[in-house]
Amino acid sequence: MAVIETRDVVKRYETGGETLTALKGIDFAVEPGEFVSIMGPSGSGKTTLLNLLGLLDDPSEGEVLLDGEDVTGLSDKEQTRARKRTIGFVFQNFYLIPTLTARENVEIPALFDRDPTVEERSVDLLERMGLGDRLDHRPDELSGGQKQRVAIARSLINEPRVLLADEPTGNLDRETGRQILDEFVEVTERDVAVIAVTHDELVNEYVDRVVRLVDGYMGEDAPTATGAAGGPPGGEGAAPDPADQVTADAVEAAVTDVVGEESDGDGDEREMPGDGDETEVPGDGDEPDAEPEGEES
Amino acid sequence: MIGGFYRRIPSLYMARRNLSRTKVRSVLAALGIVIGVIAIASLGMFGLTLRYQITESLGDLGNQVLVTPGEDSDGTISERDLREVQAVTGPGTTVVPSKARSTVVSYGRGGGSGGGGGGPGEPSAGGERRIVRGIENPGLIYSAREGTIPDPYRSGALIGPAIAEEYDLGPGDAISINGSSTRVVAVLESDSGFGFMSPSNEIILPNREFQRRGYSQVLVSTPSSTVANETAVALRSELNGRRELVQVQDFSDVADSIGQTFQALNLFLIGIGSISLLVAGVSILNVMLMSTVERREEIGVLRAVGFQKRDVLKIMLSEAVLLGIVGGIAGAVFSLVAGMVINHFIVGDALLAFRPSNFVYVGLAFAFGVGTSLLSGLYPAWKAANERPVEALRS
Numbered sequence: 001m002a003v004i005e006t007r008d009v010v011k012r013y014e015t016g017g018e019t020l021t022a023l024k025g026i027d028f029a030v031e032p033g034e035f036v037s038i039m040g041p042s043g044s045g046k047t048t049l050l051n052l053l054g055l056l057d058d059p060s061e062g063e064v065l066l067d068g069e070d071v072t073g074l075s076d077k078e079q080t081r082a083r084k085r086t087i088g089f090v091f092q093n094f095y096l097i098p099t100l101t102a103r104e105n106v107e108i109p110a111l112f113d114r115d116p117t118v119e120e121r122s123v124d125l126l127e128r129m130g131l132g133d134r135l136d137h138r139p140d141e142l143s144g145g146q147k148q149r150v151a152i153a154r155s156l157i158n159e160p161r162v163l164l165a166d167e168p169t170g171n172l173d174r175e176t177g178r179q180i181l182d183e184f185v186e187v188t189e190r191d192v193a194v195i196a197v198t199h200d201e202l203v204n205e206y207v208d209r210v211v212r213l214v215d216g217y218m219g220e221d222a223p224t225a226t227g228a229a230g231g232p233p234g235g236e237g238a239a240p241d242p243a244d245q246v247t248a249d250a251v252e253a254a255v256t257d258v259v260g261e262e263s264d265g266d267g268d269e270r271e272m273p274g275d276g277d278e279t280e281v282p283g284d285g286d287e288p289d290a291e292p293e294g295e296e297s
Numbered sequence: 298m299i300g301g302f303y304r305r306i307p308s309l310y311m312a313r314r315n316l317s318r319t320k321v322r323s324v325l326a327a328l329g330i331v332i333g334v335i336a337i338a339s340l341g342m343f344g345l346t347l348r349y350q351i352t353e354s355l356g357d358l359g360n361q362v363l364v365t366p367g368e369d370s371d372g373t374i375s376e377r378d379l380r381e382v383q384a385v386t387g388p389g390t391t392v393v394p395s396k397a398r399s400t401v402v403s404y405g406r407g408g409g410s411g412g413g414g415g416g417p418g419e420p421s422a423g424g425e426r427r428i429v430r431g432i433e434n435p436g437l438i439y440s441a442r443e444g445t446i447p448d449p450y451r452s453g454a455l456i457g458p459a460i461a462e463e464y465d466l467g468p469g470d471a472i473s474i475n476g477s478s479t480r481v482v483a484v485l486e487s488d489s490g491f492g493f494m495s496p497s498n499e500i501i502l503p504n505r506e507f508q509r510r511g512y513s514q515v516l517v518s519t520p521s522s523t524v525a526n527e528t529a530v531a532l533r534s535e536l537n538g539r540r541e542l543v544q545v546q547d548f549s550d551v552a553d554s555i556g557q558t559f560q561a562l563n564l565f566l567i568g569i570g571s572i573s574l575l576v577a578g579v580s581i582l583n584v585m586l587m588s589t590v591e592r593r594e595e596i597g598v599l600r601a602v603g604f605q606k607r608d609v610l611k612i613m614l615s616e617a618v619l620l621g622i623v624g625g626i627a628g629a630v631f632s633l634v635a636g637m638v639i640n641h642f643i644v645g646d647a648l649l650a651f652r653p654s655n656f657v658y659v660g661l662a663f664a665f666g667v668g669t670s671l672l673s674g675l676y677p678a679w680k681a682a683n684e685r686p687v688e689a690l691r692s
Binding site for chain 1 (some may be wrong): 307308311314315317318594595597598599600601602603604605606608685686687690
């Protein structure tokens, strides 16, 4: 059974009287131990999807299921509890707490638990990450890769079933990125699912499956589907396809200002559909997106 | 390394860490509380010390009851009335009846003592009209600065210190009262308070010098103002039936109202002090809000990794309370020092700062300081706790 699943999830944002649909019906499931990457141009709804999967946000429609249990509509308290039990987060900017040592940062999620084994587990995790000699270092005394490994250790302290990573290699050089991805692979070997949202093609060398999000649609659901990216892309199919790339770029050009700002900025400076250039901006009608696509192919 | 103590109170640990991150800012915020606590505590102590000092100088005023002839009397208090007064007053009180007469007094060795120039009974040069009192046993209410007050008191005159100084008189000198020369046996000790019978300008003669029957007034000294008040009430009801034979004055009401006035003054001073605490509260509010904004992402991460809203609330409130406690303790210490200085200069005894009632003010100020911090921390903490992690992590 899928450890985490979305069923026909739609996410709309309402700002300034305008409704923007960031996700337009996503069906997505991840099995335990699976390593999945979610690729897509900025503004395609990746981060929104990750927030929904991480119970940081509620979908406008559809369901999010953890272990087959619908967790949408739970109270903040229950969601927080479910999040703590099942989900670990790794962020692009690491988000370690600067005043705390590596070990304390790893212990943070369990800080209020009065669990005497936490200290032991945190040391174990850090040793597993090869940071046995960095236990009492502060984040500013650690390199980027080390910080990310501390962050991974932190995400694992509560023994989650799913690890959500937002651009985990985004702030790392290539070599360090590979080390981090190796860590993820190792994590999946312990039956923890890893879902990484990324721009980085390097990630796709490590994952079991690549899922592409374009303009709020996933994989083959996207109206841009031309066969180039047909079907759920497998590990191999994930290799950058020129046509796909063009598609992505074209769409990105069209949507960045719309959805991109929507999900990444605070929405104030977002350009409204129609404000953009002559390219028709994707609304709920999907045709405009398909057009450049059709011409390309 | 998280110590055992902090392990038990993790929010306090986080709070301390967060505060030490921006040391200068935290110290300044705590300084506001320090100043506020000092202001409240030391103004409170100042008022208290002032009150203490005034009460001291009021002396026995509040403890005395003065009985004078009433409207329906013959202008004196009879022996019978006096006995009733004595019957009403309980143990520990002294009843001192006195007579008074307006007469001509002259001082000075040359002037009156010989009485030679003028005829007998004639006032000599420099004589003046004065009230002279007759008291049976002045030793009960007065003490002597020079000479001794005879007991029993049968002869000689007692003079107040002001007269003694004005005319340069001392024991052994003679004054002329109504023409007859009398030797001064003692100069009375000046009284720091404002009793009914301040000695400074008195001239006192033995009772037997007065032929007149009945007394012009009876002074009742009681151990405390409460007893004085009760005695006054009892005297009024016992001695005055339908006719007002005596008038009973007591200053316990006055003493009480002085006490109340100072209570009000104290409240006013503390109110002024509270303003500085208010300012301190605003500064803590500001610091906490800034730190909420600065740590937005961090708080978002905490929420993402499973901190409940109330966990975040606890951490933020702990920060505010920690500022308040640290500031409050420092403030309390400084206020005691300030209290010692105040007491040193007003009462002349620095150690009086450690009177229990002063600790009430210090404790009050401390509690106010911590309370202010807690209140100021509420809004920022609430704001931090209710920030949606999605928004916080969006940057």
